[in-house]
Amino acid sequence: MATDPIPRFPDGFLWGVSTSAHQIEGAAELRGPSVWDVFTAEPGRVKDGSTAAVACDHYHRYREDVALLADLGVDAYRFSVSWPRVDSPGGLDFYDRLVDALCAAGIRPVPTLFHWDLPAGLDWLERDTAARFAQYAARVADRLGDRVGTWITLNEPAEHTLLGHALGTHAPGRTLLFDALPVAHHQLLAHGLAVRALRAAGAGDIGIANSHGPAWAASGDPADRRAADFYDVLLNRLFADPLLTGRYPDGIGELMPGDVEADLEIVAEPLDWYGVNYYAPARVGAPRGVDTEWGGVPLPAELPFSVRRIEDRPLTDFGWPVVPEGLTELLTGFRDRYGDRLPPVMITENGCSYEGLDDQDRVTYLDGHVRALHRALRAGVDVRGYFVWSLLDNFEWAEGYARRFGLVHVDFATLERTPKASYGWFRDMLREQRGQRGHRLR
Template sequence: MATEADRALPRFPDGFLWGVATSAHQIEGAAEEREASVWDVFTARPGRVKDGSTAAVACDHYHRYREDVALLAGLGVDAYRFSVSWPRVNSPGGLDFYDRLVDELCAAGVRPVPTLFHWDLPASLDWLQRDTAARFADHAAVVAARLGDRVTTWITLNEPAEHTLLGHAIGVHAPGERLLFDALPVAHHQLLAHGLAVRALRAAGAADIGIANSHSPVRPASGDPADVEAAGFYDVLLNRLFAEPVLLGRYPDPMVELMPADAQADLEAVAEPVDWYGVNYYAPARVGAPGSGGAPSGGPPLPDGLPFRLREIEGRPVTDSGWPVVPEGLTDLLTGFHERYGDRLPPVVVTENGCSCEGIDDQERIAYLDAHVRALHDALEAGVDVRGYFVWSLLDNFEWAEGYARRFGLVHVDRDTLERTPKSSYHWFRNQLRARR
């Protein structure tokens, strides 16, 4: 019987983009050579990160980027999605590093796909302030002026939903605020920043721009009307709140009254057309009303005062992060978006998908990726215009509030020596890519 390690993946269209992804704060290190970010402030507080670690060194990618680009070239990916640290760009010589990285990628035949914001906001700024959106547009213009002669594909923001909800609503991520629904201005200001950055990138000549939003199909915990209502609200909060301003130029009805007073006037900017829409997918969400039965999910504990509770998805294997493995959820998500938004949905790129598991012989990760790529192909066959897929992540890295306790990489990083060792999943993915060529 064929296994995930030896059976070929289904055929994708010519030109389909295969890549891997990382983010600056999670891998770069060299914290002394950049401004402080909100994550530096957050991780300095005792108890905020499970293992007490910081990203001051991380994977030391800042000094080892050539070694890491060689790993990318050996893997055979078409593209590398990385992020440009706003605090580093603000520091002397910061853009020089990205110049060197982009040159190295181009020399290796790997398309650079920079994300302009991946949660590491300069510590001097605050997304509760509307002016931060304009400051971000300035950041986008500076980076595009320096790298735009070699970079053709751009991502504005990564996962504004998580940065809003985890960082500002319930406080388990930086900056650690517990504002609940008073955090919604953070969502709007990030979306406005996205739109203003699209304008800045267009002015610099960019013609291939997207956003990387995290999404999950939402399922009610039961058929009880209270659970169905709670699941509907969660779908609005996680999915529609961050998709519809970009795709439709409006906030979904349940959220309009909760958004800042000036939000409606900003929607024309928020809805600047994108060339493709990025989706980060890890697992579906099963949602019930507060007080309804069922075990809680493996996610962060939620404070009182929310009109929903996340429930465990039973009968599924889970990753080391406690997330259920539901590959068909990716098919459901993409076909659902296709049905909901129709021709308002541009081509889709899966900008993150992956799992945490231990060991260099990581057969669980191979099985996970194999199943999810097949689920992605099912969405393609169902009529979704899917153009690319990025694995999270190239390297074991600093996994935010989990510290170094979770390993998402195709490449193992020794925490003491920082030695890189390609895992079985790296070789599996490399062989799959070679077979296509």
């Protein structure tokens, strides 16, 4: 573990942590059902058979969690708003209370409007869902916009498309493979419509949180290089290109529904900043003709690529390789690819799954990635913030409660919160940064 101080970040750099509504709120009886409630009710969908009906009970314990945030010393808290809760009587009242508590603690609220918990009965295969999302965004902005200055439209549309609609390992559990592409298009359209709705409501400082990672060819063989390029298009460029250039990668636009050219004008509404969720690169080669898996996700043989193990790297408890320099490579690569079309960047998620309260592996992981982020800054990438995933151990989707990403341990039997060693490390690092800067951003 590194012991040297973290290099100084610029004045005004935003430090925060992230969570999502379905993973921590609980109080499922006080909101309508989402696609995740339907999904987890089916036996075998979640590895430990659990649901998020209670989760961390953040709905009732948010004051305790805001106190943890205040003690941690973060500038900002990225949470998500549950669309099914907003659609329920009194649902927005909870977010009123949460935002008030954050503001009273001097913590910037950064809400994400969609983090995978689509209301049951809606479908991203249907174009109308994009229009419905924009209406919902306007409702939330009308209620919270007097205190919220920074907004995120969608979280990880790539994963929601691929895991939920192409491979079936996440809600709603479809296995459409490449017939899931309309889901990606409709989410991107929803983003653009929501940006317009937010701006019409007087909101500014709007971004999106997309997951990205370098795609490394398994070898110099042309077949492996082609497979890695395809993976890069599917996981990175399919979502970044339309947002930042107003175009899909070659060959993709004709596969999308509707008047694609007109839709892309909406998708490419200017962003104030671009959010990146980074966890690891992928080593990609030509298909091997057999089913494989990566990070616990089954990959069918008919995919035009296979994901290989990255050798000589430590693995998290989730089986993900720890590659901090991949973050530097990703950010400098985006800068080179998109040039002045890339707005300022915020790292909206970065974290790892490890067991235990004395989680020195997580400390090492975060230390390495913060330093890698600083190297990207020194290389000229305009990065404005960094959010750790996650504040709390939570309901980790199809893994249930078997994976722990939190800086704070949650005993899911008693719901007791216990800060881990990584919580103390992050708190001390923030104090060092502010001591170097001489002031705290609010």
